[in-house]
Amino acid sequence: MVDATRGAVVRFPAIGCRYFQQGRCLYEELLNPGLHTAWRCLVLARWEAVYDDFLDRAENFGLTEAELGVLWHKRFERLAEESVPCPDVCAGDGESMPECRHLLADICLLRLPECAGQCERFRLRENV
Ligand code: SF4
Ligand code: SF4
Numbered sequence: 001m002v003d004a005t006r007g008a009v010v011r012f013p014a015i016g017c018r019y020f021q022q023g024r025c026l027y028e029e030l031l032n033p034g035l036h037t038a039w040r041c042l043v044l045a046r047w048e049a050v051y052d053d054f055l056d057r058a059e060n061f062g063l064t065e066a067e068l069g070v071l072w073h074k075r076f077e078r079l080a081e082e083s084v085p086c087p088d089v090c091a092g093d094g095e096s097m098p099e100c101r102h103l104l105a106d107i108c109l110l111r112l113p114e115c116a117g118q119c120e121r122f123r124l125r126e127n128v
Contacts, residue, residue, distance in 0.1 A: 011117020018125045021104060024112035027121050041108045042086040043098040050079055 014020045019027040029039060037045075054075055058068055084098060088110055092101035102109045 011119070014115050014118045014122060016124050017115070017118070017122045019121065019123070020115055021112075022102070022109045023115060024109045025115040026104075026112065029107055029112065039107050039111045041098070041100070041103055041106055043084055043089070043100070044103075044106050046085050047076075047079060050075070 019025050019030065029036065051072070054072060055068075058071065063071070080098075086098075086100075088102065088108075089098065089100045090102060092099050092103070096103045100108075
């Protein structure tokens with residue numbers, strides 16, 4: 001579509017595209033899941049780093065799995081109460097961890113490329 005007043009090409013809205021989520025494009029992520037680590041949720045990445053550190057330290061004490069589970073549970077409770085290391089967190093429906101409406105599995109939708117309108121990869125959602 002061409003904007004007659006400016007002569008610029010204007011793309012059709014991509015809301016019905018199966019890759020469209022909150023104005024972002026999921027195509028690359030679905031093609032290579034997990035490849036772009038920069039798209040991961042900052043909070044989940046932080047929790048994962050803390051968990052790895054916890055496991056490294058725990059190894060030195062020769063604890064059983066059950067003891068590890070109890071310790072990690074307590075550590076995670078403290079961790080979850082700490083301030084969230086993300087300025088963009090936005091309370092969602094309470095079903096995700098962390099609770100954020102931009103979270104999709106372990107991906108942050110805000111970090112994905114923006115969709116600029118219908119492109120050659122546009123595919124209609126099956127339930128539209
Ligand atoms: S905005 Fe939400 S999903 Fe994105 S990094 Fe922050 S907490 Fe994670
Ligand atoms: S129209 Fe293109 S850029 Fe937009 S969401 Fe679909 S595939 Fe991605």
